[in-house]
Amino acid sequence: MNENIKELMNSVVQNDYCIGCGICATLKGSQLTMGLDEDGKFRPFEENSTQNSKMDINPLTVCPFSNYSKNEDEIGKIAFNLENKANFNEYTGYYLKNYASYVKEGEFRKKGSSGGMGSWIASQLLRLNLVDGILHVKAKNDSDNNMLFEYQISYSEADLSKGAKSKYYPVEMSKVINLVKENEGRYALIGIPCFIKSVRLLAEHDEIIRDRIKFFIGLVCGHLKSEMFAKSMGWQMGIEPANLKSIDFRKKLVGKAANNYGVEVTGDVKGKRVVLSSPTKSLYTTNWGHGLFKYNACEYCDDVVGETADVTVGDAWLPKYTNDSMGTNVVIVRNPIIQNIIEDNRDQLFLEEITTQEVYQSQASGFKHRREGLSYRLYLKDVNGESRPNKRVQPSNDISEKRKRVYEKRIQLYKQSFDAYKEAVKVNDFNVFVTYMNPIIKNYDKMAGPSTVRKILRKVKRGVYLVLNKAN
Ligand SMILES: Cc1cc2nc3c(=O)[nH]c(=O)nc-3n(C[C@H](O)[C@H](O)[C@H](O)COP(=O)(O)OP(=O)(O)OC[C@H]3O[C@@H](n4cnc5c(N)ncnc54)[C@H](O)[C@@H]3O)c2cc1C
Known part of the structure; x- marks a missing residue:
């Protein structure tokens, strides 16, 4: 095995600091493939450990949890230079402006987890012909290996909208990053902070990725869950783990506070397809403070708000906004192009500028x-x-x-x-x-x-x- 891969496997993977992003598996000569471990979390496995293959990129420099890769401050400094009038805050990283926001246009808000800004910004990039495709997480079309969601590329607004809402579920990017490498085009990536960081790191070393991935849309992140989280919710509602077919982690409950949302599961019970829903809070495994089924890597991450992303969207968990069950986003803008898109479309959005202190408060815990x-x-x-x-x-x-x-x-x-x-x-x-x-x-x-x-x-x-x- 390549010495650097050996070190990656020993220091990151064996010690359970791997978030399973899959970037190491995309490197030429890595001989790694992504799969689930016994806890239902993605990690790389060695395909063929007997060969000593040559690699042109050192995997330790692109792994978000290795000690040889740049940290978020270093990446941000290069990506958002201060000449762009970006400010810096120790919690939110570089930023131009922060907003509380939701989409008034179309069904973005209705279909989204919060205010629909995540899908809307990605839609604007397609609409304005700034990118050809969006890398994001959607329900799996086939149900081989029993996984419910995966990273896919959407090339139209209609396709993109089918992937709205948060997936508190294990995903990895090796397949879509390989698609980007093989197919010329301009892309945007939506992801949790460490996934954005790993592709930013890859872009530094890989010219094709640097040229093709034009925008990074980050999601605020509490932590990532193993697949046991989804299965445990279905199980409590009467669907045995092997029979769970789909899950909506963020069903809006009209008349309730935005942070009091529901979960909807589809699966087979006694041979019959059923759809069941429940307020999330009433289930045993769903208290985010308890952090059940959390990836160990998340305990060793200090980036809550996707500091290396061009724009980050999350939930505006502030008393001022949580009363509205339809949901409101907190938005941190770091790229002037995204800033202009938002400002130019003010009439389609509810938009209130907020301070970094308010951004902090929205994610205080x-x-x-x-x-x-x-x-x-x-x-x-x-x-x-x-x-x-x-x-x-x-x-x-x-x-x-x-x-x-x-x-x-x-x-x-x-x-x-x-x-x-x-x-x-x-x-x-x-x-x-x-x-x-x-x-x-x-x-x-x-x-x-x-x-x-x-x-x-x-x-x-x-x-x-x-x-x-x-x-x-
Ligand atoms: C694991 C996880 C933990 C989170 N923790 C927090 C938190 O602690 N605090 C907070 O304020 N917000 C958190 N969020 C973000 C929040 O749940 C919403 O995703 C965010 O507010 C965007 O909502 P929206 O309505 O703007 O997006 P939508 O319009 O619903 O669009 C969301 C977009 O994100 C993509 N997506 C969904 N899940 C994933 C995923 N796992 N990886 C990559 N792309 C994905 C979808 O495909 C879609 O394109 C978390 C999200 C995830 C996935």
């Missing part, structure tokens, strides 16, 4: 977990003498004892969720998962929740608020 929390996780790795990726965040244990326990328990939560799920599958009973996880979850909730003093203070505050409101 994500930032806290991936900056303060990451700092402590790095410290733990170092004191235990374990290898770990270099990050912009420095290792530290300078936080309260309570926060330390919170971060430690969160690691336990996602690590144990894989074992618990496998135990449940063995006996074909989801209750086994619940029985396994209950003590861990209860213990975490008790510790991470507000203290008794804080609970009392909240009650007093609420009481005073109600009395004052009555008096008025």
Whole structure:
């Protein structure tokens, strides 16, 4: 095996820091193919380990979790130079403007996860003939190997709209990146932060990719989920894991807050096709704070808002906007071309400029977990003498004892969720998962929740608020 591939496999993949983006598998001579591991997460596998093949690109320089690749600040500095009047913020990276926004035109908002800006921006790139195709995630057409979603290329607005909505599901890019290499054209890529980072890194070394991938549209990211997440939701609603056929992770619930959305699953029960839905919050595995079925790599990522993307879209989780069940985006613009597209189409959009402080607030818990929390996780790795990726965040244990326990328990939560799920599958009973996880979850909730003093203070505050409101 090539020495660099050997190091990639040892340092990143064996240590479970791989996010499964698939870029290493696209490199000439890598002899890697992408597949799911036993936890339902993508990773590269060696096709033919006996041959020592020559590679023209060192895989360690394009892997987002290797210690030999550029970090987000370094990539951003090259991509968005300050002459473009970009500002820099330690949480959001380079930016020109930030917005809270949704699409008024057509069905973008109705079909989208939040305000539909993700699909709308990609549509504009097609409409204005700035690109020929969009690389994004859509339902799989065939159901070989049982996967529900995959990266595909959409060449028309109609095709693009079929891929709207978030897929909290394992995906990899090797197939579409190879298609880009083989087919001349101009493309835009939609992806979570580490996927955007890996293609930015590849573009630095690969002229064809640099010439052809013209725009990067990032998605704000809490973390990526193994396929067990989708299957666990279907299972709780009555569809056994092997019989799940499709899932809508973001069904808007009219009249509810935007962050109180539903899930809809399709599958076979007793030989009959059924469609079932439920409010997401009422399912056992869906609390994002618990982070069940999370990729380990996500615990070692400090980019919440796709800092290397030309534009990033996420949910505007701010009290001002969450009341509207149809959803509102937070949008961070870094490329003047995208900035002009948005400004030129003001009449088609709801558009309010917001501050970086508001962007931070909209993802406050994500930032806290991936900056303060990451700092402590790095410290733990170092004191235990374990290898770990270099990050912009420095290792530290300078936080309260309570926060330390919170971060430690969160690691336990996602690590144990894989074992618990496998135990449940063995006996074909989801209750086994619940029985396994209950003590861990209860213990975490008790510790991470507000203290008794804080609970009392909240009650007093609420009481005073109600009395004052009555008096008025
Ligand atoms: C794994 C994951 C975690 C996320 N975590 C957060 C979070 O913590 N906070 C937050 O504010 N937002 C998060 N988001 C983003 C959010 O869920 C919405 O995707 C975003 O607000 C865009 O909504 P929209 O209505 O503008 O996009 P839409 O119009 O619905 O378009 C979304 C586009 O993204 C593509 N897409 C969907 N899933 C993926 C994927 N996995 N990889 C690549 N492309 C994909 C679709 O194919 C579509 O083209 C996350 C998204 C993902 C996929």
